[in-house]
């Protein structure tokens with residue numbers, strides 16, 4: 001075991017290939033289906049939304065895909081990100097466990113999102129696209145894609161979930177500083193937005209609605225494509241550089257994680273860290289226990305059904321086999337905007353379904369408390385989303401203490417919380433809303449899931 005606490009890599013260690021877990025899966029994944037015919041879609045069905053290079057990555061079975069040089073160069077502006085042993089947190093918990101975190105908040109926009117934003121903007125630019133429309137929950141994705149648009153010269157239009165837009169006024173300023181434009185969703189800019197506002201002028205928005213608006217803009221404009229910040233295979237693959245670096249850094253630490261933990265909104269930061277470790281497990285090289293943590297107010301993995309469902313509220317996307325609360329489900333407006341999605345990455349759902357990943361749900365208050373303990377020990381203010389991973393890691397460390405075991409725990413600190421301080425303000429003023437999960441709305445939403453098979 002290394003005496004050191006921080007493990008830094010060199011620029012030359014920035015991964016030159018993305019890792020695709022699909023190549024190492026034991027059981028094959030279910031393909032996306034056309035919403036009309038219910039038959040598997042082909043690359044041409046996705047062509048109005050994505051450039052062909054990304055579509056080919058989406059269906060690729062290759063274990064590794066080369067990262068283009070301009071994307072590698074952009075990565076090396078901040079990568080590799082640090083891996084840190086949380087010794088102060090270990091001490092505060094009085095645990096025999098060794099806790100490590102991979103710090104993706106060290107990126108320009110403060111989260112793991114630029115890892116895929118830069119790749120997606122690059123391939124769109126190569127394909128001659130002028131503009132990308134997208135959704136954003138907490139604002140991290142809209143921010144990262146706006147930065148990527150600035151790097152590769154593409155216009156970015158962001159639809160930001162209204163409740164977050166109002167909670168996080170600084171997000172607009174950052175997005176505009178990077179050259180992007182942003183509106184609160186549902187908006188008057190699209191037919192989808194107008195239809196939802198006509199029914200409910202006070203609709204607080206959801207990722208499902210914002211996706212519908214962005215997809216509509218891309219589908220109805222020739223020079224515009226759509227980009228998704230999570231969920232899809234190619235996004236999870238772009239994020240694999242997190243875990244690939246962590247493998248090298250754990251080697252420097254002369255340790256290997258028994259447990260890997262990440263929070264899950266759409267599944268990309270969790271998969272980015274954990275998939276390279278799960279690949280080693282599936283290839284019979286090294287075992288690992290993976291834990292995916294979601295909010296109890298939006299519990300797709302722990303309460304949702306594993307079914308074919310739409311990715312958006314207007315039911316316009318292909319059907320994906322995933323854990324879902326139903327595309328009509330409106331999660332209660334908590335502070336974990338990035339985790340308020342009704343569905344989940346099909347690849348992660350597949351892993352959970354086959355018992356390779358343990359899903360867990362926690363309330364936002366207990367997570368923020370774990371985040372505050374982390375801030376008081378390690379010094380970093382975590383994003384509210386990231387506090388779910390911290391809570392998962394802390395619980396495992398306390399279990400080690402109770403059982404007198406010394407395990408190694410690695411979690412993804414996927415972002416800092418400097419633009420999410422309203423969550424902490426509400427916590428300290430006692431105004432944090434209780435987590436709620438509307439069981440009746442959930443059951444209605446479930447019954448609206450299309451029958452396939």
Ligand SMILES: *Cc1c(COP(=O)(O)O)cnc(C)c1O
Pocket residue numbers: 111112113138140141229230231263264265266267268269270338339383385386414415416
């Ligand atoms: C977007 C985001 C998430 C949720 O998305 P995943 O695809 O599940 O990673 C979590 N944390 C932060 C900081 C984010 O920006």
